[in-house]
Amino acid sequence: MNSERDIATRLLAWFDRHGRHDLPWQHPRTPYRVWLSEIMLQQTQVSVVTGYFDRFVAALPELPALARAPQDDVLALWSGLGYYARARNLHAAAKRCVENHDGDLPRDLDALIALPGIGRSTAGAILSQAWGDAAPILDGNVKRVLCRVFGIEGWPGLPKVEKQLWAIAETLLPDARLADWTQAQMDFGATLCTRADPACAICPLQDVCVARIEGRTAELPHPKPGKPLPERETHMLVLRDGEGRVLLQRRPPAGIWASLWSLPEAEDTASANIVFDKHARGDFAKARTGETIQHGFSHYRLRIQPLHIDNVKPRNAVGDNPDLRWASRAELAGIGLPAPVRRLIDKE
Structure with missing residues (x-):
């Protein structure tokens, strides 16, 4: 050359x-x-x-x-x-x-x-x-x-x-x-x-x-020195009222999925019960455990354990909170949702 x-x-x-x-x-x-x-x-x-x-x-x-x-x-x-x-x-x-x-x-x-x-x-x-x-x-x-x-x-x-x-x-x-x-x-x-x-x-x-x-196409470029990604777990509540609407909660303005609409979350089942009582009235004992979803981010892997509860009654306070909304299936198509959250909701 x-x-x-x-x-x-x-x-x-x-x-x-x-x-x-x-x-x-x-x-x-x-x-x-x-x-x-x-x-x-x-x-x-x-x-x-x-x-x-x-x-x-x-x-x-x-x-x-x-x-x-x-x-x-x-x-x-x-x-x-x-x-x-x-x-x-x-x-x-x-x-x-x-x-x-x-x-x-x-x-x-x-x-x-x-x-x-x-x-x-x-x-x-x-x-x-x-x-x-x-x-x-x-x-x-x-x-x-x-x-x-x-x-x-x-x-x-x-x-x-x-x-x-x-x-x-x-x-x-x-x-x-x-x-x-x-x-x-x-x-x-x-x-x-x-x-x-x-x-x-x-x-x-x-x-x-x-x-x-030099026969080094598989070697170059050198990979990033690797270490295993840490794993985190969260419980997401898929709450549906008598009309089939799903309760959505806006994510904080910073961090993963910032400002997107998602689902109410909790660290474990006990905490999920508290979150449920805060947002809706119904029988938490009837919660159905859905299939776990795994989602990878650049710096960790997230395991999402869904909990499905149907026919709940919204608490009045939800309507006063701009970071909470009940969305119908038709409305969900026009709302910004993280892909794994949309997939989780669509499974039902």
């Missing part, structure tokens, strides 16, 4: 033949649509995102509309995508853009990074795809590709390794087609230079890839 710039030439040629050119946020490719797609694509695959993206922009087609929307509406549109801090940050960033940038995303790296939920790589992806600016990206796919092609040692999340990768990403920037270059890197890592079983035999970089030449 004559220079590292040739990598861009090869990948762009590969992208022209095999890349993804019909993604919904590419037509039209506006700053708002690019930004929304990049936030949705964080830790979520394209195949999952496309439907959510279409529904989101249909409801909130422009940045000012997102800024004006109630948070409950934003979370409901996001419901099922997970990592809900992304939605809250998206909403907060839109409001800040209205306040400080005339309702538009700023075309400036530092100004973008200053917005909630936007890091250096996301900012680079927005600049390059929305405006064709020369800005590198370094998402998980790009880190994997660079570690393999250049034989980079160490876990990519380490600051010294990440600094090295950013320097390489800067040198690879082509002189033109910056939007395509950004998409080409993401597509290449997602569809060809995959984490498991990369398609090295048809790779356009196989003759210069250190991992391929």
